[in-house]
Amino acid sequence: MQIAELKDTATQVRRDIVRMVHQCKSGHPGGSLGCADFLTALYFEIMKVDTNFKMDGVGEDLFFLSNGHISPLFYSVLARRGYFDVKELGTFRHINSRLQGHPTTHEGLPGIRIASGSLGQGISVAIGAALTKKLNGDDKTVFVLTGDGELQEGQIWEALLFAAAKKVDNLIVTVDWNDAQIDGSTQHVCDLGDLKAKFTAFGWDVLEMKGNVMDEVVFTLTEAQLRTKKGKPVAILMRTEMGFGVDYMMGTHKWHGSAPNDEQLAKAMAQLKETLGDY
Numbered sequence: 001m002q003i004a005e006l007k008d009t010a011t012q013v014r015r016d017i018v019r020m021v022h023q024c025k026s027g028h029p030g031g032s033l034g035c036a037d038f039l040t041a042l043y044f045e046i047m048k049v050d051t052n053f054k055m056d057g058v059g060e061d062l063f064f065l066s067n068g069h070i071s072p073l074f075y076s077v078l079a080r081r082g083y084f085d086v087k088e089l090g091t092f093r094h095i096n097s098r099l100q101g102h103p104t105t106h107e108g109l110p111g112i113r114i115a116s117g118s119l120g121q122g123i124s125v126a127i128g129a130a131l132t133k134k135l136n137g138d139d140k141t142v143f144v145l146t147g148d149g150e151l152q153e154g155q156i157w158e159a160l161l162f163a164a165a166k167k168v169d170n171l172i173v174t175v176d177w178n179d180a181q182i183d184g185s186t187q188h189v190c191d192l193g194d195l196k197a198k199f200t201a202f203g204w205d206v207l208e209m210k211g212n213v214m215d216e217v218v219f220t221l222t223e224a225q226l227r228t229k230k231g232k233p234v235a236i237l238m239r240t241e242m243g244f245g246v247d248y249m250m251g252t253h254k255w256h257g258s259a260p261n262d263e264q265l266a267k268a269m270a271q272l273k274e275t276l277g278d279y
Contacts, residue, residue, distance in 0.1 A: 016076035032073035053110035066122020067147035120153030149181030164203030211238035
């Protein structure tokens with residue numbers, strides 16, 4: 001896709017996110033909106049995937065969402081990419097829906113390989129998938145997205161240490177560094193310090209990018225791929241704005257897990273142009 005097309009797709013994904021959360025009066029729009037450019041670029045430009053979904057993912061790039069509470073984003077991108085009918089987005093968080101608040105596997109939703117949302121686990125799973133590919137001679141790459149607040153989980157750092165020690169160099173971890181979690185700023189809840197220095201000290205090859213600038217996202221993800229297979233796992237520290245694209249959701253952690261009312265929905269829709277057709 002051209003950058004303009006990717007931007008249009010990301011805008012439609014943002015419309016989906018706000019409408020889904022509004023409809024069920026529950027969900028996590030802030031982080032979902034902030035990461036829309038990243039996941040759009042990943043699925044529509046960077047990764048080699050097969051929408052004829054197979055759980056083993058042999059011969060294709062894999063993605064794992066560790067911070068599973070931003071499921072509205074994941075569901076929208078999967079649907080827009082062709083994994084399942086876009087109309088199914090209208091069932092988000094309904095009883096017996098395949099689109100639950102956190103992704104699950106028991107309903108067999110195409111594109112979902114792990115249940116996630118119990119924070120801290122996604123990188124460990126991705127390491128296992130990456131090692132499996134190496135053992136099987138599969139040259140594809142494993143991607144995982146984690147939140148900055150999630151880095152307060154100890155399991156994350158055990159996984160980072162292991163991946164570098166075992167040279168899991170077909171793995172790209174992206175951190176959504178928006179400095180916001182449900183209780184406030186990460187600096188006030190539990191300061192993360194110098195993340196670049198920490199990842200580097202743990203033996204990772206580290207890149208940084210602005211996650212709400214589409215051309216920079218595509219460029220950095222491409223560069224990250226070029227750095228794989230060289231003995232080190234790759235990390236991308238991605239600066240984003242929670243709620244990006246909807247002005248009243250930006251600059252505050254209050255939309256981490258809150259749904260817009262009717263008036264707020266209308267205001268958001270006026271700011272986000274319909275580009276691919278609503279579900």
